[in-house]
Amino acid sequence: MFDSHKNYVIADLHSHSTASDGVLSPKAMFERAQEKGIEIYALTDHDCVDGYLSLQELAKQEQSPKLISGIEWSTLHKGMNIHIVGLNFDATHPSVTQAIKKLQNTKNSFFMYLYIN
Ligand SMILES: [Zn+2]
Numbered sequence: 001m002f003d004s005h006k007n008y009v010i011a012d013l014h015s016h017s018t019a020s021d022g023v024l025s026p027k028a029m030f031e032r033a034q035e036k037g038i039e040i041y042a043l044t045d046h047d048c049v050d051g052y053l054s055l056q057e058l059a060k061q062e063q064s065p066k067l068i069s070g071i072e073w074s075t076l077h078k079g080m081n082i083h084i085v086g087l088n089f090d091a092t093h094p095s096v097t098q099a100i101k102k103l104q105n106t107k108n109s110f111f112m113y114l115y116i117n
Contacts, residue, residue, distance in 0.1 A: 009039050009040055010037055010038055010039045010040075011038065011039060011040040011041070011042075012033055012036075012038045012040075012041050012042070013040070013041075013042045013044070013068075013070065013085070013087060014042070014044050014070075014072070014085055015029055015033075015041075015042070015043055015044060016043075016044065016045055016046065016072070017029045017043055017045055017051040018051075019043075019045040019048055019050045019051030019054075020045035020046035020047065020048060020051075020072075021045075021046060022045070025051075026043055026050075026051035026052070026054050026055055027054070027055070027058060029043060029051075030043070030055050030058055030059070030064070030065070030067070031058075033065050034063065034064055034065055038065045039065055039066060040065060040066045040068060041065040041066070041067055041068070042067070042068045042069065042070030042087055042088075043055065043067075043070055044070035044071055044072045044085050044086075044087075045070075045071065045072065046071075046072050046074060046083075047071065047072070047073060047074050047100065047103050047104060047107065048071070048100060048104070049069060049070075049071055049091040049096070049100065052067070052069050052070060052071075052091055053091060053092070055067055068087060068088045069086075069087065069088060069089050069090070069091040070085065070086065070087050070088075071085070071086045071089075071091075071100075072084070072085050072086075073085075073086055073103070074103065074107070
């Protein structure tokens with residue numbers, strides 16, 4: 001769907017699905033992006049790439065938006081909760097999957113701490 005003859009691109013580079021705190025499934029989000037004429041699409045769920053990975057086959061269709069990887073990474077800086085959006089990386093690289101697993105374990109420990117205390 002990407003038209004390289006234009007001097008602009010219609011992109012949605014920040015969206016959330018039910019893989020994190022969104023309302024629509026990854027598939028429904030991607031289909032909606034296609035319906036809206038989005039040319040480049042990134043699903044940036046919180047601290048996971050599961051939704052992005054689930055779209056690989058769907059994104060191979062000829063009229064589909066160009067799908068790029070995305071994540072919204074949760075972190076703390078000086079006691080403040082900071083979210084960092086990452087785009088267009090290798091979502092299956094071992095360093096990425098290990099970092100996500102470590103973050104999810106940390107979040108689980110944090111929520112367990114809140115629950116117990
Ligand atoms: Zn967000």
